[in-house]
Amino acid sequence: MSIEFFDPVGDVQKARAGTARTLEVLAGRKVGFVFNQHVSAVAFWDAFEKAVETRHAPAHVARLYKPAHSVTAPLADIERLATETDYALVGVGA
Amino acid sequence: MELLSRIHSADDLDAAVEYCYARRWTDGLPVIPATRAPVERTLAYLGRDPQEVIGVIPPRNGIATVEKIVINSVMAGCRPEYVPVVIAAVQAMLEERFNLNGVQTTTHNCAPLVVVSGPLVTALGFNTKEGALGHGSRADAAIGRAVRLVLWNIGGGYPGEPCKTTHGHPGYYSFCVAEDAEANPWEPLHVERGFAPEDSVVTVTATEAPHSVGTGSGDRPADDVLAVLADSIAVLGNCVPMGGGNVVMVLGPMTAANLAQSGRSKMDVKRDIARLAQRTVRDMKRRRVSFEPSHPLHWSHLTNADDDDALVPFLRSPDDLVILTTGGWGSPGGISSVCPGWGGFGGFTVSKRIEIPQGKS
Numbered sequence: 217m218s219i220e221f222f223d224p225v226g227d228v229q230k231a232r233a234g235t236a237r238t239l240e241v242l243a244g245r246k247v248g249f250v251f252n253q254h255v256s257a258v259a260f261w262d263a264f265e266k267a268v269e270t271r272h273a274p275a276h277v278a279r280l281y282k283p284a285h286s287v288t289a290p291l292a293d294i295e296r297l298a299t300e301t302d303y304a305l306v307g308v309g310a
Numbered sequence: 311m312e313l314l315s316r317i318h319s320a321d322d323l324d325a326a327v328e329y330c331y332a333r334r335w336t337d338g339l340p341v342i343p344a345t346r347a348p349v350e351r352t353l354a355y356l357g358r359d360p361q362e363v364i365g366v367i368p369p370r371n372g373i374a375t376v377e378k379i380v381i382n383s384v385m386a387g388c389r390p391e392y393v394p395v396v397i398a399a400v401q402a403m404l405e406e407r408f409n410l411n412g413v414q415t416t417t418h419n420c421a422p423l424v425v426v427s428g429p430l431v432t433a434l435g436f437n438t439k440e441g442a443l444g445h446g447s448r449a450d451a452a453i454g455r456a457v458r459l460v461l462w463n464i465g466g467g468y469p470g471e472p473c474k475t476t477h478g479h480p481g482y483y484s485f486c487v488a489e490d491a492e493a494n495p496w497e498p499l500h501v502e503r504g505f506a507p508e509d510s511v512v513t514v515t516a517t518e519a520p521h522s523v524g525t526g527s528g529d530r531p532a533d534d535v536l537a538v539l540a541d542s543i544a545v546l547g548n549c550v551p552m553g554g555g556n557v558v559m560v561l562g563p564m565t566a567a568n569l570a571q572s573g574r575s576k577m578d579v580k581r582d583i584a585r586l587a588q589r590t591v592r593d594m595k596r597r598r599v600s601f602e603p604s605h606p607l608h609w610s611h612l613t614n615a616d617d618d619d620a621l622v623p624f625l626r627s628p629d630d631l632v633i634l635t636t637g638g639w640g641s642p643g644g645i646s647s648v649c650p651g652w653g654g655f656g657g658f659t660v661s662k663r664i665e666i667p668q669g670k671s
Contacts, residue, residue, distance in 0.1 A: 219326045221343035223316040224335050224381045226372030226464035255602050284553060284607055286412040286655040 239303055242268075246276040248297045248304035252285040257309025268305065276300070285309065311350050313360055313377055330385075337462055339455075339483055341385040348384045353377070355390035357667045364397055365404040368411035369473075370466025374400055379456075382463055386455035387448065391434060394664050396456045398512040399424045402662040403457075409656025413516040414467045417474045418549060420516040420652045421481045423558055424457055425634060427489040427499040428510030430664060433671065436488030440638035443487050443520050443560060443647055454486030479519035487636060493563035494635040495570035502576065503661045510664045515558050515632060516657020517649035518548070525565040525644045532572035535565060535644075536579070540586030542648040544624045546597055553607030553654015554626035559583070559633050564644030566635040580628035587625050592618040607654045632659050 239245060247268060251261050269277065278300045282289050285308075297304060318333075320326035326343040330336055353360055353376070360377035367374050379400060383393045403410045403422055413420060426436060437447030445451070461467040469478065489499050496502075500511035523542040525535045539559065549555055561569075569579050594609055595618075601608045603615070613620045625631055637645070651657050 218319045218321055219323060219343065219345065220317050220319045221326055221345050222313065222349055222381045223318060224344060224378065224385055224459065224463040226367065226370075226374055226378045229366045229371045229373050231371075253601075253605060255599075255605075258602055284601075284605075284655050286416050286652075287409060288411060 242272040242274070242303065244273065244275050245302040246278070246300065247272070247274040248278045248280060248301035250280045250282070250289065250297070250304055250306040252282045252308050254285040254309030257307060260309070261307050264305075264307065311353060311360070313349070315377060315381060334468075335385070335463055337458065337483065341459070342387060344381040344384040349380055352380045352384060352388070352390040352393055355667060355670065356380070356393060364400050367400075367404075367460065367465030369415050370464070372464035372466060374460060374464050378464055379460055382459040383452075383456040386459050387452040388456050389448075389452070391670070392449060392453050392456070394666055395426060395430065395434070395453050395512055396460070398662040398664045399453070399457050399514055400460055402512055402514040402660040405660045407656070407658045408514065408516070408660050409658075410465075412656040413652065414461060414465055415473050416652065416655065417476050418652050418655075419475055419477050419479050419518050420657055421479065421485050422457060422461075422514045422657070423481065423517045423649055424454060424486040425489065425499065425513040425515075425558070425632070426453075426486065426510070427491075427513065427634065428505075428664070429508065430510035430666075431488040431491065438488050438490035438493070438636045442490070442636040442638075450486045450488065451484050454484030457486070458482065458484060481519055487560065487634075489634040490563065490636040493566065495566050496576035496635075499632070499634045500661060505661065505663060510666070511661050512664055513632065513659060513661040515556050515649070515659040516652050517558050520560065520647035520649050523646045523648055525562070525568070525646055527643050528564045528568050530568065532569050532574065535568055536582045537586055539646065539648070540583045543583070543587040543650065544589050545650075546589065546593060548650045549653030549655070550650050551594075551609045551622065551624045551653070552599060552601065554630055555653035555655075556630050556632060556651040556657070556659045557625065558649040558651070558659075559631060560637065560647040560649065561633060561635045562637045562640055562644045562646050563635055564640045565646045568644065576633055577628065580631045580633060583631060584623065584625040584628040588621040588623045590618060591615055591620045591622060594622050
């Protein structure tokens with residue numbers, strides 16, 4: 217006699233679909249830097265930000281540094297950054 | 311009763327158990343295939359809509375409906391009356407401050423420790439004597455196991471990808487302990503955390519495996535006992551000093567009685583341990599952690615980092631220490647267990663009242 221049993225795996229929540237925008241040029245745009253502050257990337261990130269600002273001369277710079285590399289940035293901060301900037305650069309060291 | 315989960319079949323029980331392994335529905339221990347009868351019996355006990363969403367479990371972002379939690383609880387060996395405890399634990403882990411996504415994926419060796427306190431401890435038959443943190447009771451084992459299966463099957467907490475825990479620890483299979491109201495000389499954990507005495511409450515903290523701490527015989531000076539307990543926290547390699555992590559300290563009854571007989575309240579004990587759990591700047595400079603000294607969570611902000619003899623506290627606040635009493639009395643000496651948390655990254659202690667279905671006890 218066969219045995220029947222239920223599947224324990226949960227359905228996956230669908231991510232909200234955003235509107236993709238394409239930037240033709242970065243110069244004069246508003247940039248956001250999202251950095252997780254991992255020690256392995258501190259020197260790199262500092263140089264990276266300077267390089268972006270020098271090469272692309274953004275009109276505005278916003279920074280969102282996570283309190284620690286393993287902590288999720290608060291959603292409200294991400295949403296605020298999205299409204300303040302044209303593009304964001306996300307940096308992860310580990 | 312209409313359920314939405316897909317139904318699978320196998321020729322017999324042996325084949326069904328193997329099918330669960332083949333589908334990766336377990337982390338290595340065998341599971342009980344969730345057949346219709348126990349699932350429906352549990353849902354009837356709960357009296358909740360099977361499709362009620364309790365939350366979304368990271369990192370896979372699986373939707374934890376009541377139905378899915380019940381299925382995983384049945385697979386873990388839960389009786390229906392255990393499942394409200396599982397649901398409360400899931401709700402607690404989904405509080406933002408717990409950072410479950412981080413807990414599930416960190417390289418650190420931490421797993422959610424489920425602490426149960428209140429009248430349900432006796433009603434459900436938790437083991438609060440010898441082996442309280444280990445083996446010997448269906449309630450402890452099955453509830454801890456159900457929480458893990460929820461994290462596994464709904465949350466996708468598979469080691470390697472995406473979960474990077476370096477070693478994990480045995481508590482990843484099942485990690486549940488209950489407070490012994492009889493042996494506890496102070497207010498219950500849940501009362502300390504703002505709940506009514508008649509409530510039953512789940513308290514979760516992500517912690518390392520328990521480390522045994524010998525605290526000596528019951529007539530040992532309480533100051534010495536406190537020094538030993540504090541020393542078990544102020545270990546250079548642990549995460550606690552990075553940003554104010556939590557620590558769960560499971561006191562054996564002999565140790566708790568000794569401290570209480572010295573006239574100390576539980577808050578006194580927490581304050582004393584927080585005051586004593588420290589290391590010198592000289593020692594701390596030998597730690598090479600993943601923060602620059604400029605980082606706000608770095609220990610150097612807590613003291614004069616230029617003075618090698620200055621002291622660095624491991625606990626930012628007495629409230630970062632969770633104390634409960636449970637376990638066997640001991641014989642030549644009392645034994646306690648310390649479970650360090652994940653530092654300032656998450657896994658912070660969260661408590662949730664266990665909602666017992668109306669008309670049930």
